Amino acid sequence: MRRYSAFAIAREAARYHTGWERAWAAPEPKAEYDVVIVGAGGHGLATAFYLGKNYGITNVAIIEKGWLGGGNTGRNTTIIRSNYLQDPSAAIYEKARSLYETMSQDLNYNVMFSPRGVMMLAQTEHEIRGYQRTAHANALQGVTTEFISPERVKELVPIIELKGPRFPVLGALWQPRGGTARHDAVAWGYARACSDMGMHILQKCEVTSVQQEGGNVTGVTTTKGEIKCKKLAILVAGNSGHLAEMAGFRLPMESVALQAMVSEPIKPCMDVVVMANTVHGYMSQSDKGEMVIGGGTDGFNNYTQRGSFHHIEETVRALVETFPMVSRLKMLRQWGGIVDVTGDRSPIIGKTPLGNTFINGGWGTGGFKSIPGSGWAMAELVAKGEPGELSAAFGLDRFKEGRFIDESVAAGVAH
Numbered sequence: 001m002r003r004y005s006a007f008a009i010a011r012e013a014a015r016y017h018t019g020w021e022r023a024w025a026a027p028e029p030k031a032e033y034d035v036v037i038v039g040a041g042g043h044g045l046a047t048a049f050y051l052g053k054n055y056g057i058t059n060v061a062i063i064e065k066g067w068l069g070g071g072n073t074g075r076n077t078t079i080i081r082s083n084y085l086q087d088p089s090a091a092i093y094e095k096a097r098s099l100y101e102t103m104s105q106d107l108n109y110n111v112m113f114s115p116r117g118v119m120m121l122a123q124t125e126h127e128i129r130g131y132q133r134t135a136h137a138n139a140l141q142g143v144t145t146e147f148i149s150p151e152r153v154k155e156l157v158p159i160i161e162l163k164g165p166r167f168p169v170l171g172a173l174w175q176p177r178g179g180t181a182r183h184d185a186v187a188w189g190y191a192r193a194c195s196d197m198g199m200h201i202l203q204k205c206e207v208t209s210v211q212q213e214g215g216n217v218t219g220v221t222t223t224k225g226e227i228k229c230k231k232l233a234i235l236v237a238g239n240s241g242h243l244a245e246m247a248g249f250r251l252p253m254e255s256v257a258l259q260a261m262v263s264e265p266i267k268p269c270m271d272v273v274v275m276a277n278t279v280h281g282y283m284s285q286s287d288k289g290e291m292v293i294g295g296g297t298d299g300f301n302n303y304t305q306r307g308s309f310h311h312i313e314e315t316v317r318a319l320v321e322t323f324p325m326v327s328r329l330k331m332l333r334q335w336g337g338i339v340d341v342t343g344d345r346s347p348i349i350g351k352t353p354l355g356n357t358f359i360n361g362g363w364g365t366g367g368f369k370s371i372p373g374s375g376w377a378m379a380e381l382v383a384k385g386e387p388g389e390l391s392a393a394f395g396l397d398r399f400k401e402g403r404f405i406d407e408s409v410a411a412g413v414a415h
C-alpha cells in the first residue's frame with residue numbers, strides 16, 4: 001500500500017485526486033483462518049494489528065456485522081486519559097495513552113491525537129479526597145497528574161463558573177497529556193494497516209453461532225457462511241453477552257445505552273476536556289467548534305443505539321450550573337451507543353470456558369482511550385494463549401475469586 005505523505009497529497013492534487021487507492025480491501029471470506037476476531041471496533045482492529053505487528057500472525061479475519069467502527073468506536077466522545085486509581089488499570093490505560101502519542105506515525109494515518117489536557121472537577125469534599133488519593137496513586141504508578149486549585153482551574157478554563165448554585169468548583173484532578181483523538185480515524189487507521197498486512201476485514205457479516213468440538217472452538221457460523229478458525233477472539237462491547245451465550249458461557253456484565261450530543265459550532269472557547277462527575281456532565285470542543293457533551297448511562301438495560309429527550313434535559317441541566325454559556329447553545333445532534341458494564345467497572349480480558357476462545361469487553365463508558373493498550377494486551381493473550389503482564393489481573397476468574405479492580409470512582413460515570 002502506498003504511504004500517505006505530503007508528497008502524495010501534492011501528486012494527487014496535480015491529478016485531481018484520481019489516484020488514491022482504497023484504504024482497505026473488501027475480500028470474500030476464506031474457509032479457514034488462524035484467528036477469527038468478532039467485532040471490527042477499535043478493540044478488534046487493534047488486536048488484529050498487534051497480532052500482525054508483534055507476533056507475525058496475519059492469517060486473520062475481523063468479522064463485523066455492520067460497518068467497521070460503526071459501534072461505540074464511532075459514537076464516543078473521544079476522551080483519552082490514564083488517571084485511574086488501581087495499579088492494573090493505570091498500567092493498561094497509560095500504555096494506551098503512550099501508544100496514542102505515536103499512533104499517527106505508527107499507522108501512517110492522522111488520528112488527530114490532541115493531548116490538550118483532561119480535568120476532572122472536584123465539586124464535593126468527598127471528591128477532593130478521592131482525586132487527591134488518585135493523584136498520589138498516579139505519582140507512584142508513573143502517571144503524570146496533579147490536584148490543582150480552583151484558581152488554576154479558572155486559568156485553564158476561563159468560561160467556567162467556579163461558584164455554581166449547588167456544587168462550587170473546589171479543585172480538579174488534572175492530566176496535562178490526556179486529551180482527545182478522532183475516533184473514526186483510529187478505526188480507519190488500524191483497518192488500513194491490517195488490510196495492508198493481508199488480513200480480511202469482513203463487513204456486513206454477522207456471527208450467528210459458535211462451533212465447537214471436544215471443548216474447543218472450531219469456527220463460527222456467519223451470514224456469509226461457515227468460517228473455521230484455530231482461535232476465536234470476541235470483542236463486541238455491548239453485544240458481549242450474546243456472543244458469550246453463543247459460545248456457551250455467561251458474563252458478569254450489563255448492556256446499557258450511553259448517549260452524547262454536540263452543539264452548533266462556535267468560536268474556540270475551551271481548549272481542555274472538562275469532566276464534572278458530581279453533576280454528571282462533561283464537555284470538550286471539537287476541531288469544528290462544536291461543544292461535545294455527554295453524561296451518565298441510561299438507568300435501564302437496553303440495546304437502542306439512539307438518543308432520548310430526557311438525556312438532553314438531564315445532562316444540559318447539570319452542565320449549565322458549571323458552564324452557564326451552555327444555556328444559550330443550540331444542540332445539533334444526539335446519538336447513543338451500547339456499552340458493556342461490569343460490576344467493578346473494569347474490563348475483562350481473558351480466556352473463556354471454551355478452549356482457544358478469548359474475550360475482551362466490559363470497557364463500559366471508557367474504552368476508547370484504551371484501544372491501543374487493550375489491543376496490545378489482547379494480541380499477546382491470543383498469540384501465546386496466556387495473559388501477559390498488562391492483562392493478567394483482568395481475567396474472568398476475578399469475579400469468582402473476589403479479586404475486583406474497583407474503578408467505580410474513576411470510571412463509574414466518567415469516560
Ligand SMILES: Cc1cc2nc3c(=O)[nH]c(=O)nc-3n(C[C@H](O)[C@H](O)[C@H](O)COP(=O)(O)OP(=O)(O)OC[C@H]3O[C@@H](n4cnc5c(N)ncnc54)[C@H](O)[C@@H]3O)c2cc1C
Binds near residue numbers: 071294
Ligand atoms: C456516547 C458514548 C460516549 C463515550 N465516550 C467515551 C470517551 O469519551 N472516552 C472513552 O475512552 N470511551 C468512551 N466511550 C466508550 C467507548 O466508545 C467504548 O468503550 C469503545 O469504543 C468500545 O470499543 P469496542 O471496539 O470494544 O466496541 P465497538 O466499537 O462497539 O465494536 C464492537 C463491534 O462488534 C460488532 N458486533 C457485535 N455483535 C456482532 C456479531 N454477532 N457479529 C459480528 N460483529 C458484531 C458491532 O457491530 C461493533 O461494530 C463512549 C461510548 C459511548 C457510547
